[in-house]
Amino acid sequence: MKQYDVIVIGGGPAGIAAAVSANDENSKVLLIEREARLGGILKQCIHDGFGLIRFGEQLSGPEYAERYIKELNKRDIDVLTLSFVTKISKTKENLFYVHIVNKKGVDTFLTKALVLAMGCRERTSKQISIHGTRPSGVFTAGTAQHYTNLLGELPTKECVILGSGDIGLIMARRLTLEGARVIGVFEAKNTPSGLTRNIHQCLYDYNIPLHLSYTVTRIFGEDRLTAVEIMKVDENLKPIKNTEQIIKCDALILSVGLIPENEVAESLGVQLDNRTNGPVCDGQYMTLIDGVFSCGNALHVNDLVDYVSENAEQAGKNAARYVNSDRCLININSSDDFLYTVPQKLDINQNNSNVIVYFRSRKNREKTKFVISVDGKEFFSKKYSFLRPPEMERVEVDFNSFNLTKSSNIEFNLVNF
Ligand SMILES: Cc1cc2nc3c(=O)[nH]c(=O)nc-3n(C[C@H](O)[C@H](O)[C@H](O)COP(=O)(O)OP(=O)(O)OC[C@H]3O[C@@H](n4cnc5c(N)ncnc54)[C@H](O)[C@@H]3O)c2cc1C
Structure with a gap:
């Protein structure tokens, strides 16, 4: 059985960046991707807006991916495409078996460390329970994007978009440019879910x-969708009686959220955080299973690919440097004002001098201070004029400046100023 120092699962921007950085630490690396080509979701994102932070340029998704694939190709990294990881399991010696299936059949590899970079998947109509028939014409925004941008097939002439997530906003513009009519984007919440720049550039600029x-x-139609019923909802998102309207259309496009892809992680018993739906991790991106790291959208849904590459590089480097040593994990307690915070733990046996903290506020807020305190003493704060749930925030924190011990109580809070 072939053995590696680091196996990376997922060949999107996270997996590629993790494989490159692990290899740069002199590790023998295998990257496994289920699709035929590397690049992950970026392959179908032909709009620009990628790479502003990393490269100071507005790249398209494929251009951004290509820069990393070039780096990968310069290195001695084994890559398996069209290979699906079905399961991972642990050996008695604290190594990991990675089980795959591909056109040759099934195979197993052994590794000292693992990086989980499987991205995320979209919520489907089954997960949001809409009444009515089940005709064709109900697509997730990502599927509509795949048809339009990769297969060159327009999936609709006249559609309704449910949910104001970024993929839906981008598809509203894309379908309009391709000659379809987007009747409207309908959002249950009273604030949009997507980035402000996408609301302006994808909806308002195109009326x-x-x-x-x-x-x-409700959905109507037998073979193909013919109409949808929309209703106004109250503050608890419950439909309000007598507000029904029927809208004729041939497609309903869903942009109702993304869920980190972690079924393979769960097969190993990796503990997930119910706020991020990704693994609980420490400041080195190591999950609660020693030697298993997570990054990119599998860890939490990042809004910018630049941050995906950033945390994936760290995860890859840390996986390569991983030696089985004692961890001393302490909790980071974050208040309910956050939708989530990452990391959720710190290993005080590690160097925590530049831990990157990502967070999202639970609701829209103005004039808010992000405060970190240890044992009740404030030691870091940053002021924000606005915080919005769709916009992920990032701060770099030197936890070493505090003498953390096993009993230290770290708290993250949001306070008005
Ligand atoms: C429509 C859309 C628009 C976006 N717009 C922007 C933008 O303008 N600017 C920006 O910065 N970011 C944008 N993003 C976000 C950015 O694309 C993502 O943050 C980034 O692609 C996530 O990278 P990832 O590697 O974590 O996941 P992915 O790109 O999803 O890659 C995960 C990979 O893992 C593979 N995989 C999963 N499970 C397995 C398995 N069991 N075995 C083998 N392989 C597996 C998948 O096939 C996939 O290739 C956008 C995203 C979307 C969907």
Whole structure:
């Protein structure tokens, strides 16, 4: 059985960056990707807006991916495409078996450390329970994007978009440019879920209406969707009686959220955080299973690929440097004002001098201070004019400046100023 120092699962921007940085630490690395080509979701994101932070340029998704694939190709890294990781398991010697299936059949590899970089998947109509028939014409925004950008097939002539997530906003513009009519974007919450720049550049610039506090309650049509019913919702997102309207259309496009892809991680018993839906990790991106690291959208849904590459590089480097040593994990307690915070733990036996903390506020806030305190004493703070749930925030913190011990109580809070 072939053995590696680091196996990376997922060949999107996270997996590629992790494989490159692990190899740069002199590790023998295998990268496994289920699709035929590397690049992950970026392959179908032909709009620009990628790489502003990393490269100071507005690249398209494929251009951004290509820069990393070039780096990968310069190195001695084994790459397996069209290979699906079905399961991972641990040996008695604290190594990991990675089980794959591909056209040759099944195979197993052994590794000292693992990086989980499987990205995320979209919520589907089954997960949001809409009444009515089940005709064709109901697509997730990512599927509509795959048809339009990769297969060159327009999936709709006239559609309704449910949810104001970024993929839906980008597809509203894309479908309009391709000659389809986007009747409107309907969002159950009273604030949009996507980035402000996408609301302006993808909807307002193309006169596509955004209807807040509305949802789709029913689908009509036998073979193909012919109409949807929309209703206004109250503050608890419950449909309000007598607000029904029928809208004729041939497709319903769903942009109702992303879920980190962690079924393979769960097969190993990696503990997930129910706020991020990704693994609980420490400041080195190591999960609660020693030797297993997580990064990119599998860890938490990042809004910018630049941050994906950033945390993946760290995860890859740390996986390569991983030696089985005692960890002393302490909790980071974050208040309910956060949608989530990452990392959730710190290993005080590690160097925590530049831990990158990512967080999202649970609701829109103005004039807010992000405060970190240890044992009740404030030791780091940053002021924000605005915080919005769709916009992920990032701060770099030197936890070494504090003498952390096993009993230290680290708290993250948001306070008004
Ligand atoms: C429509 C859309 C628009 C976006 N717009 C922007 C933008 O303008 N600017 C920006 O910065 N970011 C944008 N993003 C975000 C950015 O694309 C993502 O943050 C980034 O692609 C996530 O990278 P990843 O490697 O974590 O996941 P992915 O790109 O999803 O890659 C994960 C890879 O893992 C593979 N995989 C999963 N499970 C297995 C398995 N069991 N075995 C083998 N392989 C597996 C998958 O096939 C996939 O290739 C956008 C995303 C979308 C969807």
